[in-house]
Amino acid sequence: MSLNMEQISVKRKNGLLLVVGIMLFASTLRVPLTSIGSLVPIIRDTLGVSNTIIGLVSTLPLLAFAFVSPFVPKIASRMGMERTIFLSMVILGLGIVIRPITGISTLFIGTILIGISISFGNVLLPSLIKMNFPFKVGLMTGFYALFKSVFGALASGLSVPISKIDSFGWQGALGIWVILVIISLFIWYSQVKNPVPKPELESDQKKTNMWTSFTAWQVTLFMGLQSLMYYTCLTWLPDILQFHGYSSSQAGWILSLMLFALIPVNFLIPVIADKMKNQKILGALTGAVFLLGTIGLFSANIVLITISVILIGIGCGSGYSLSMMFFTLRTKNGYEASELSGMAQSFGYFLAALGPILFGGLHDLIGSWITPLFMLLFIAMIIFITGVLAGRKVMINN
Numbered sequence: 001m002s003l004n005m006e007q008i009s010v011k012r013k014n015g016l017l018l019v020v021g022i023m024l025f026a027s028t029l030r031v032p033l034t035s036i037g038s039l040v041p042i043i044r045d046t047l048g049v050s051n052t053i054i055g056l057v058s059t060l061p062l063l064a065f066a067f068v069s070p071f072v073p074k075i076a077s078r079m080g081m082e083r084t085i086f087l088s089m090v091i092l093g094l095g096i097v098i099r100p101i102t103g104i105s106t107l108f109i110g111t112i113l114i115g116i117s118i119s120f121g122n123v124l125l126p127s128l129i130k131m132n133f134p135f136k137v138g139l140m141t142g143f144y145a146l147f148k149s150v151f152g153a154l155a156s157g158l159s160v161p162i163s164k165i166d167s168f169g170w171q172g173a174l175g176i177w178v179i180l181v182i183i184s185l186f187i188w189y190s191q192v193k194n195p196v197p198k199p200e201l202e203s204d205q206k207k208t209n210m211w212t213s214f215t216a217w218q219v220t221l222f223m224g225l226q227s228l229m230y231y232t233c234l235t236w237l238p239d240i241l242q243f244h245g246y247s248s249s250q251a252g253w254i255l256s257l258m259l260f261a262l263i264p265v266n267f268l269i270p271v272i273a274d275k276m277k278n279q280k281i282l283g284a285l286t287g288a289v290f291l292l293g294t295i296g297l298f299s300a301n302i303v304l305i306t307i308s309v310i311l312i313g314i315g316c317g318s319g320y321s322l323s324m325m326f327f328t329l330r331t332k333n334g335y336e337a338s339e340l341s342g343m344a345q346s347f348g349y350f351l352a353a354l355g356p357i358l359f360g361g362l363h364d365l366i367g368s369w370i371t372p373l374f375m376l377l378f379i380a381m382i383i384f385i386t387g388v389l390a391g392r393k394v395m396i397n398n
Helices: 015-028 031-037 040-047 051-079 081-098 104-132 137-163 169-175 178-193 214-243 248-275 280-296 302-329 334-366 370-390
Strands: none
Touching (some): 015 081, 015 137, 031 040, 031 051, 031 081, 031 104, 040 051, 040 104, 040 169, 051 334, 081 104, 081 169, 081 178, 104 137, 104 302, 104 334, 137 169, 137 248, 214 248, 214 280, 214 302, 248 280, 280 302
């Protein structure tokens, strides 16, 4: 699986530089979100705000993904893919710098800017890979997902230690990641100077309406529901574990198992999917591991809990990577891939934002985690069905 740039990047002479640029850009897409998670208690106490207010910091990016994603393909079509990505990186850097400047107001403003900029990366990178690496879509998507996950995990783990360095604090721990964005900007500037000519679309391609396509909705539901599972478990798994008698420290370590379990799967699933005639088996397996993992959360047994959390992590990694592959495998060109990506991530992240709220609301209403867990079982079954349907070898207009 060696990367032959002349073979896989058919439209650029500087294929290696593009690969580096994509991986660096991917690395910046989760860092601003995961770096703040472990710092939330410190930020809340320092600013003197409620849990509800500080909780908006986690919700705002998901809402930005939902509302901005549909417009991204149109903006990129007007401005050009390379320039749009470059400007989104600039916005990302500004958001990271502004977020820790003063207090709650700049925290919200910076978070909104970060959410908007990440929306562009989430939507455009799959289509960029399809346009420039048509012979290695699976491998490139795997690397993209891998870098995104690894740097996200690193940011989560390093935030608190960095905040304890003299004169850094939580502000420095959040702001230091702008260095990664600056490096990405330097690399990506070469792509802005040498953009790929925008392809002329056939009339039937221009008329493609993703919102009326049955296949597009299958991909969208799969994308949205696997995101819902990820963000719901990320938010509430520690509370479920503490309900079973585990300490907050133990719950944190068990949650980390989920995050680490998804990393290798993020890389392997796109590579495997790209070599298969269809991806129905992978879609079904994604739903099945979510189902089995959720069933195990009903138990307090440490062995079952550990296996369950690892299975959920595998499901999250498989679901996300498979969604990225569906954007390219179910479409005929980069234009359609960006349109499908925009639709799926818009509706998908709206579902993801609702998931933790509904899960927590059910707990408050019933007073138990049993009913919310049954909700996740139902979601896992729908993921199974939509995964099989989206995994069929069909194009988006079928």
